[in-house]
Amino acid sequence: DLSLSFTETFHELLNERLMGAEGTRLDEDFLQMEKLLARTTEFLQPNPAYRAKLSMLSTVSRLRGQGRGSGYPQTEGMLGDAMVRYGQQLGGASEFGGALLQVGGALQEVSRARELLDADVTRGFLDPLQEMERAELKDIRFQLKKVNGRRLDFDYKRRRRERLPAEEVQQAGEKFLSSKELAERSMFLLLHHDLDQIRHLAALIAALLNFHRSSQGILLSLQQDLQTRPKKIRVRSDHSGSISFYHQPTITAAPPPGLNSINAGGASSGGGGGGGGGGGGGPPPDRPCCRALFSFQPSRDGELSFGQGDVIALSRRVDDNWFRGELGGRSGLLPVSYVDVLVPLPSP
Structure with a gap:
């Protein structure tokens, strides 16, 4: 069935x-x-x-x-x-x-x-x-x-x-x-x-x-x-190294006419003592500059190498991510995120 x-x-x-x-x-x-x-x-x-x-x-x-x-x-x-x-x-x-x-x-x-x-x-x-x-x-x-x-x-x-x-x-x-x-x-x-x-x-x-x-x-x-x-x-860094920071002879580039130079006494890498005598009680730099928070090694041509604590003179801002600056007679691009601006660039 x-x-x-x-x-x-x-x-x-x-x-x-x-x-x-x-x-x-x-x-x-x-x-x-x-x-x-x-x-x-x-x-x-x-x-x-x-x-x-x-x-x-x-x-x-x-x-x-x-x-x-x-x-x-x-x-x-x-x-x-x-x-x-x-x-x-x-x-x-x-x-x-x-x-x-x-x-x-x-x-x-x-x-x-x-x-x-x-x-x-x-x-x-x-x-x-x-x-x-x-x-x-x-x-x-x-x-x-x-x-x-x-x-x-x-x-x-x-x-x-x-x-x-x-x-x-x-x-x-x-x-x-x-x-x-x-x-x-x-x-x-x-x-x-x-x-x-x-x-x-x-x-x-x-x-x-x-x-x-x-x-x-x-x-x-x-x-x-x-x-x-x-x-x-930033607060901790300012309290710990603001005075000795300006003694570092890291910027040797001549400033543009009409602007005071930064750390004028520090022309050579070994002149820490001479730079310290002139920069300890002087006024802060009035030229646009920044301080390096980290060391930076270039990965391509046109970038500027620097070490942590270096003071870098700023020439201009290229874009949101890069400055152009001078350090020790050299110039090039530096990343914005690696530095702390001390004296800002003038408004365009």
């Missing part, structure tokens, strides 16, 4: 698909719910790459005998680890190294907040939906297959009702209608679980809100600290 039923169903399917025979039409509400169910299934499917990653982590955890897999590698955590590592290599004497450590630590905190977000969303939003996928949707898909099979069986017997007993045709029709009503009721109940779905959405939004609040607090604190760092560096 099973073989005969399959043959009849397959024959009816070919008859409809290839010969264009019209089968029993389902009502519009039933067809509309079928479409909605397909959409719901699509929304529940995770990103393929993310699903593969979770599967791989779960497999590794089982092989190692761990209770739960290691966390997904967050982008903020990877960047934070790199900044902390290179900040430690630069050492505590480097202001930039200290800033790297600070930013890296903040990004690691953001990464931990994102891991909490993943856990909260999985527990409050994804797990309930996946449970619905495993239980209710799986059962409905099975019912829909049964509806389609019984419809084909009914249509096959209906077309041959002259050669078949009326009771057999009637029984096939009743089975089809019973399966259709059961599938329709299951889909209707699933699509009208409004309260459950709203609770799941509320859990998702609450998790997102907690993550963004936590991240905002971390990043706002970091931003304030980074904004005060340059001021602290």
Whole structure:
């Protein structure tokens, strides 16, 4: 009987698909719910790459005998680890190294907040939906297959009702209608679980809100600290070396007519004593100049090399990133971010 039923169903399917025979039409509400169910299934499917990653982590955890897999590698955590590592290599004497450590630590905190977000969303939003996928949707898909099979069986017997007993045709029709009503009721109940779905959405939004609040607090604190760092560096540098700084005989270029020279007594690299005698109590230079915060080695022609603490006479500003200046009879380009302007250039 099973073989005969399959043959009849397959024959009816070919008859409809290839010969264009019209089968029993389902009502519009039933067809509309079928479409909605397909959409719901699509929304529940995770990103393929993310699903593969979770599967791989779960497999590794089982092989190692761990209770739960290691966390997904967050982008903020990877960047934070790199900044902390290179900040430690630069050492505590480097202001930039200290800033790297600070930013890296903040990004690691953001990464931990994102891991909490993943856990909260999985527990409050994804797990309930996946449970619905495993239980209710799986059962409905099975019912829909049964509806389609019984419809084909009914249509096959209906077309041959002259050669078949009326009771057999009637029984096939009743089975089809019973399966259709059961599938329709299951889909209707699933699509009208409004309260459950709203609770799941509320859990998702609450998790997102907690993550963004936590991240905002971390990043706002970091931003304030980074904004005060340059001021602290400048104050500390001014208090520690402002007097001896002007004694350094680093500028030998002659000033333009009408402008006072800077450190006129320091013409040679070994004349620290002579430069100190004339510059200790003199007024600050009035020619546009800057002090080097870091040493700089040129990477291309036309750039000016200098060491930390050198005073460089400024000729003009080339753009937002470069000055042109003079030091020790040499001239060239110097990066704006490497120097602290003492006497600014005149406004154009």
